[in-house]
Amino acid sequence: MDFEPxxxxxxxxCYRMLxxxxxxxxxxxxxxxxxxxxxxxxDGTRASVRTWLYRIATNACLTALEGRGRRPLPSGxxxxxDDPGAPLTPALDIPWLQPFPDARFDMGMRADLRxxxxxxxxxxxxxxxxxxxxxxxxxxxxxxxxxxxGTTVAAVNSALQRARAALADVGDVVEVAEPDDxxxxxxxxxxxxxxxAADVPALVRLLTDEAVLEMPxxxxxxxxxxxxxxxxxxxxxxxxxxxxxxHLTANGQPALAAYAPEHGGGHRLHTLQVLTVTGGKVAHxxxxxxxxxxxxxxxxxxxxxxxxxRAR
Numbered sequence: 652m653d654f655e656p657x658x659x660x661x662x663x664x665c666y667r668m669l670x671x672x673x674x675x676x677x678x679x680x681x682x683x684x685x686x687x688x689x690x691x692x693x694d695g696t697r698a699s700v701r702t703w704l705y706r707i708a709t710n711a712c713l714t715a716l717e718g719r720g721r722r723p724l725p726s727g728x729x730x731x732x733d734d735p736g737a738p739l740t741p742a743l744d745i746p747w748l749q750p751f752p753d754a755r756f757d758m759g760m761r762a763d764l765r766x767x768x769x770x771x772x773x774x775x776x777x778x779x780x781x782x783x784x785x786x787x788x789x790x791x792x793x794x795x796x797x798x799x800x801g802t803t804v805a806a807v808n809s810a811l812q813r814a815r816a817a818l819a820d821v822g823d824v825v826e827v828a829e830p831d832d833x834x835x836x837x838x839x840x841x842x843x844x845x846x847x848a849a850d851v852p853a854l855v856r857l858l859t860d861e862a863v864l865e866m867p868x869x870x871x872x873x874x875x876x877x878x879x880x881x882x883x884x885x886x887x888x889x890x891x892x893x894x895x896x897x898h899l900t901a902n903g904q905p906a907l908a909a910y911a912p913e914h915g916g917g918h919r920l921h922t923l924q925v926l927t928v929t930g931g932k933v934a935h936x937x938x939x940x941x942x943x944x945x946x947x948x949x950x951x952x953x954x955x956x957x958x959x960x961r962a963r
Contacts, residue, residue: 652690654683657701659756660789661708663764667784668712670722670748670773672947678715682708698798702791706799709781721773722748724766724872724937725865731874735881739869741940747867748773750901750925750939752948763788766902766925766937771818782807783814830905835928839905842926842933843896846909849887855880859932866922866938879936890921895954901925908950920945920952 658679665675665682685707686693693703723745748770763784772780778800785796786807793804793811800807829835838857845853858876865872873879895910895918906925910918923944927935945952 652687652693652700654686654700654704657704658683661704662756663751664705664784664789665708665712666751667763667769667772667788668709668777668780669715670769671746672749672751673943674715678711679708681711685711698795702795702799705785705789705791709785709799713777713781716777720746722746722770723773724748724770725867725870726863726872727770727773728870731863731878732871733878735873735878735885737871739866739871741868742870743868745868745870747941749941749944749947750906750923750937753900753903755947755949764902765904765927767927767935768818769902775814775817779810779814779817782810783818786811829903830900834931835905838928838931838933839898839907839926843898843907846907847894847896849892849894851880851884851887854883857933859929859934862933863935864938865936866940868941894918894921895956897950899923899948901948908948910954913953916956918954918956920950920954923948923950 661679661682662672662675665678666672669675669678682704686704689707693700698706724747728745748766750766751764751769753764772783775783781800782796785791785799786793791799793807796807797804830839842854842857844850845857855876858879860876861874862876862879863872863874864879864882873882890911893912895912897908897910899906899908901923902925904925904927906923908923909921911921913919921940923939925937925939926933
């Protein structure tokens with residue numbers, strides 16, 4: 652019995668449930684081990700292998716979520732800061748939401764992996780979260796989900812209704828264009844060129860008026876192109892010019908790895924940035940500086956200047 656073909660979709664499912672890529676990988680590995688040990692008890696007349704694996708994965712996720720709070724982004728914890736010079740003190744006691752490295756798995760871009768949607772999912776109770784993903788994203792039947800959760804079809808339908816109502820305000824995230832959309836690609840290329848040159852006015856011209864910038868594990872965040880620009884001016888003053896940038900995708904969104912110039916030559920990994928482009932402009936940038944995130948994306952810590960493909 653071969654479970655490996657299901658690994659990628661199971662990791663994506665557990666990531667939606669847990670909000671952390673490294674935890675999702677661990678839970679899927681546990682799921683595979685449980686399935687292997689129980690393979691002699693699997694009854695193919697009662698459920699497909701895929702449905703059976705999702706039942707095991709769901710139970711593993713629910714166990715992992717017991718007694719644990721949600722994984723937020725800074726914008727989910729309070730009002731934006733009005734001080735672009737505020738201390739950048741990380742809150743390491745908060746289990747922050749992590750991005751999903753698309754390139755690690757052979758999966759199509761999916762709106763249900765959008766960072767904003769996964770962040771919104773974190774406010775749901777774990778069983779509602781499971782019902783929403785299993786029914787609406789993975790399209791299991793209500794009867795299958797009831798079996799997976801050990802409950803009734805009526806309870807599944809009720810949980811789905813409550814989950815939909817709770818997420819009604821974030822329904823527009825599925826309308827975000829894919830990273831390979833020509834307009835999105837052009838905006839990202841211009842953003843990369845401006846970032847490499849530390850050109851703050853050029854960056855600001857690419858932002859929506861209410862653009863959001865947040866930087867977990869630093870809990871503060873900014874809203875508005877003015878404060879966004881002031882903060883970027885501060886970053887470039889601190890780190891200098893001549894940055895290097897690599898184009899990636901994360902959560903089915905455009906992303907970039909930013910490398911700061913080092914004294915003596917070369918560049919050192921600074922941040923992974925996940926961008927939301929709407930209406931031809933950058934509306935949201937979530938900037939990650941967590942080494943675990945860098946590891947998930949297989950990003951080298953240092954890189955030479957001639958290794959950067961220039962933005963076109």
